[in-house]
Amino acid sequence: xxxxxxxxxxxxxxxxxxxxxxxxxxxxxxxxxxxxxxxxxxxxxxxxxxxxxxxxxxxxxxxxxxxxxxxxxxxxxxxxxxxxxxxxxxxxxxxxxxxxxxxxxxxxxxxxxxxxxxxxxxxxxxxxxxxxxxxxxxxxxxxxxxxxxxxxxxxxxxxxxxxxxxxxxxxxxxxxxxxxxxxxxxxxxxxxxxxxxxxxxxxxxxxxxxxxxxxxxxxxxxxxxxxxxxxxxxxxxxxxxxxxxxxxxxxxxxxxxxxxxxxxxxxxxxxxxxxxxxxxxxxxxxxxxxxxxxxxxxxxxxxxxxxxxxxxxxxxxxxxxxxxxxxxxxxxxxxxxxxxxxxxxxxxxxxxxxxxxxxxxxxxxxxxxxxxxxxxxxxxxxxxxxxxxxxxxxxxxxxxxxxxxxxxxxxxxxxxxxxxxxxxxxxxxxxxxxxxxxxxxxxxxxxxxxxxxxxxxxxxxxxxxxxxxxxxxxxxxxxxxxxxxxxxxxxxxxxxxxxxxxxxxxxxxxxxxxxxxxxxxxxxxxxxxxxxxxxxxxxxxxxxxxxxxxxx
Amino acid sequence: xxxxxxxxxxxxxxxxxxxxxxxxxxxxxxxxxxxxxxxxxxxxxxxxxxxxxxxxxxxxxxxxxxxxxxxxxxxxxxxxxxxxxxxxxxxxxxxxxxxxxxxxxxxxxxxxxxxxxxxxxxxxxxxxxxxxxxxxxxxxxxxxxxxxxxxxxxxxxxxxxxxxxxxxxxxxxxx
Numbered sequence: 087x088x089x090x091x092x093x094x095x096x097x098x099x100x101x102x103x104x105x106x107x108x109x110x111x112x113x114x115x116x117x118x119x120x121x122x123x124x125x126x127x128x129x130x131x132x133x134x135x136x137x138x139x140x141x142x143x144x145x146x147x148x149x150x151x152x153x154x155x156x157x158x159x160x161x162x163x164x165x166x167x168x169x170x171x172x173x174x175x176x177x178x179x180x181x182x183x184x185x186x187x188x189x190x191x192x193x194x195x196x197x198x199x200x201x202x203x204x205x206x207x208x209x210x211x212x213x214x215x216x217x218x219x220x221x222x223x224x225x226x227x228x229x230x231x232x233x234x235x236x237x238x239x240x241x242x243x244x245x246x247x248x249x250x251x252x253x254x255x256x257x258x259x260x261x262x263x264x265x266x267x268x269x270x271x272x273x274x275x276x277x278x279x280x281x282x283x284x285x286x287x288x289x290x291x292x293x294x295x296x297x298x299x300x301x302x303x304x305x306x307x308x309x310x311x312x313x314x315x316x317x318x319x320x321x322x323x324x325x326x327x328x329x330x331x332x333x334x335x336x337x338x339x340x341x342x343x344x345x346x347x348x349x350x351x352x353x354x355x356x357x358x359x360x361x362x363x364x365x366x367x368x369x370x371x372x373x374x375x376x377x378x379x380x381x382x383x384x385x386x387x388x389x390x391x392x393x394x395x396x397x398x399x400x401x402x403x404x405x406x407x408x409x410x411x412x413x414x415x416x417x418x419x420x421x422x423x424x425x426x427x428x429x430x431x432x433x434x435x436x437x438x439x440x441x442x443x444x445x446x447x448x449x450x451x452x453x454x455x456x457x458x459x460x461x462x463x464x465x466x467x468x469x470x471x472x473x474x475x476x477x478x479x480x481x482x483x484x485x486x487x488x489x490x491x492x493x494x495x496x497x498x499x500x501x502x503x504x505x506x507x508x509x510x511x512x513x514x515x516x517x518x519x520x521x522x523x524x525x526x527x528x529x530x531x532x533x534x535x536x537x538x539x540x541x542x543x544x545x546x547x548x549x550x551x552x553x554x555x556x557x558x559x560x561x562x563x564x565x566x567x568x569x570x571x572x573x574x575x576x577x578x579x580x581x582x583x584x585x586x587x588x589x590x591x592x593x594x595x596x597x598x599x600x601x602x603x604x605x606x607x608x609x610x611x612x613x614x615x616x617x618x619x620x621x622x623x624x625x626x627x628x629x630x631x632x633x634x635x636x637x638x
Numbered sequence: 639x640x641x642x643x644x645x646x647x648x649x650x651x652x653x654x655x656x657x658x659x660x661x662x663x664x665x666x667x668x669x670x671x672x673x674x675x676x677x678x679x680x681x682x683x684x685x686x687x688x689x690x691x692x693x694x695x696x697x698x699x700x701x702x703x704x705x706x707x708x709x710x711x712x713x714x715x716x717x718x719x720x721x722x723x724x725x726x727x728x729x730x731x732x733x734x735x736x737x738x739x740x741x742x743x744x745x746x747x748x749x750x751x752x753x754x755x756x757x758x759x760x761x762x763x764x765x766x767x768x769x770x771x772x773x774x775x776x777x778x779x780x781x782x783x784x785x786x787x788x789x790x791x792x793x794x795x796x797x798x799x800x801x802x803x804x805x806x807x808x809x810x811x812x813x
Contacts, residue, residue: 309735
């Protein structure tokens with residue numbers, strides 16, 4: 087196979103001593119920072135981005151791949167040992183993982199999470215190898231109307247499907263688009279929203295936006311409501327599993343991978359839905375359903391695998407279409423942009439060596455992660471006890487450093503503070519942060535595609551629906567918007583269906599080409615999209631107050 | 639803006655929360671107006687009078703923000719609200735502690751304004767120290783030592799490891 091030959095070449099590039107060192111540093115730093123409480127994977131990659139400034143493209147992306155997977159793994163360690171997920175995608179892991187840790191089975195929970203992440207990450211990266219060129223081949227033939235439609239789709243998906251409130255999601259999206267508007271218009275050179283400030287004419291550096299929203303916003307929000315006294319963490323030994331644990335884990339790992347990858351690969355993003363689906367599936371299929379809610383190992387193995395598989399899946403739209411659909415992917419696109427590389431279908435033609443080296447280093451990073459994290463787990467657990475004043479002071483320290491280093495401008499720190507206040511407000515009022523960052527990054531690109539589409543047709547808006555894929559995508563968007571309220575209305579009239587009939591109906595789960603899946607899955611996506619967010623929210627609400635009481 | 643209080647005063651809390659989020663709706667409306675005014679002032683010369691000028695997208699965004707502001711205001715007045723973000727170190731049962739928040743914001747601002755004069759090392763060490771104290775650290779010496787080590791370590795890490803020169807400020811010639 088052509089792909090495999092290219093991948094082998096990627097491996098031979100990535101497996102130099104220097105690059106292995108970069109991967110190792112990336113994995114170690116990513117895990118160490120990601121494990122710190124309050125720091126999710128997106129903040130990890132945003133804070134560590136400046137470290138890659140001085141490296142060459144290949145070295146920097148290899149290190150970044152390590153940081154990416156390390157940050158994700160660190161997040162799941164936190165949720166298992168502290169019951170306090172740093173990102174919404176590890177919420178489900180915390181449900182059973184923390185119960186296991188409390189019951190003295192923390193080592194097994196960490197082991198099944200680590201090995202499950204490895205299995206899912208490796209299989210899903212393998213799927214990426216085969217799916218990505220296929221998507222590229224299709225994407226090459228697409229014109230501006232299709233790109234524009236897919237961006238609108240990504241916007242609608244991140245702002246209305248995830249999160250609890252559509253109005254707030256859309257408001258976040260428009261705020262993000264506003265931030266993206268600042269600067270000189272790409273085509274006509276007209277200043278927009280620069281208020282005569284020359285430092286704004288280049289636009290606001292997206293690194294500053296990401297660090298402000300994720301790091302400063304979070305630190306300020308936590309500072310306002312800082313819980314006094316460090317929450318109890320559970321000490322843990324080196325992770326290991328008994329034969330019985332292996333037996334109960336391997337199927338959930340595989341099922342989690344199958345559920346997670348397609349959800350990551352369609353440009354709708356988010357690991358919330360697949361992790362929750364995996365949880366519900368495992369609960370239904372388990373021989374020990376009575377253990378769920380008291381620390382069932384399947385409930386850790388499945389969602390963790392789904393989480394990692396969907397993270398690898400999000401690389402499909404990111405690398406092939408240039409569409410970031412999760413916060414972490416949004417920050418990753420910055421890592422490319424700082425070298426003037428734009429992810430998209432052309433990337434595979436213009437920079438094949440780079441792309442395949444990156445994919446090879448994902449495999450390497452994943453393996454290093456497993457080899458390092460099993461023995462180092464007790465050390466990571468100690469990091470959870472870092473005194474909170476130092477932790478959040480440190481986050482502010484590195485956030486200001488990152489903003490300053492992005493352009494060597496103190497002006498950036500002012501922007502950082504302003505957008506940090508925005509991040510605070512978002513957290514205070516339950517506005518999702520993801521649409522802001524996706525809007526800010528994709529907004530200018532969307533305007534470019536819209537212009538191109540209209541230029542070809544000399545201004546006739548009918549050009550926007552001149553490609554079949556665009557029509558399909560717009561229909562899917564309409565289903566997205568009408569579907570959930572319709573389902574809700576129907577359910578109100580006819581009563582509730584069984585809570586778990588959705589995930590089992592996942593007939594198209596192995597349809598991983600991204601496009602077919604997109605069209606096929608919409609129906610299910612809609613049908614239980616709302617159910618999922620309702621359901622997971624309810625579970626969280628049940629779990630959280632208990633924690634509060636325990637800790638008081 | 640008001641802080642969420644305990645569930646015991648949920649009636650009052652809901653009313654206060656509703657009222658404070660109206661401020662967010664107002665902010666969205668203000669941003670929409672700012673974009674509209676700014677867009678109206680874009681000079682639309684003949685060269686860029688092609689198919690889609692620089693005004694189209696800002697206009698759409700301004701309208702979208704305006705609609706969101708109205709929808710949000712209506713939703714809030716009808717009692718709708720979203721939950722504030724919870725997390726491992728967050729205790730939502732206590733009110734927002736504004737002195738800490740504004741203190742931290744002030745420290746960042748001072749750090750930015752004094753960067754050229756004090757330099758990165760002194761400024762960031764003070765930023766760390768001040769933040770740690772504001773966040774409740776009472777180990778006055780330790781926090782300062784950590785701050786200095788962090789600042790000096792980062793400075794040399796950037797200069798030697800990454801080849802990026804951070805401003806030395808007052809310590810020029812010493813570092």
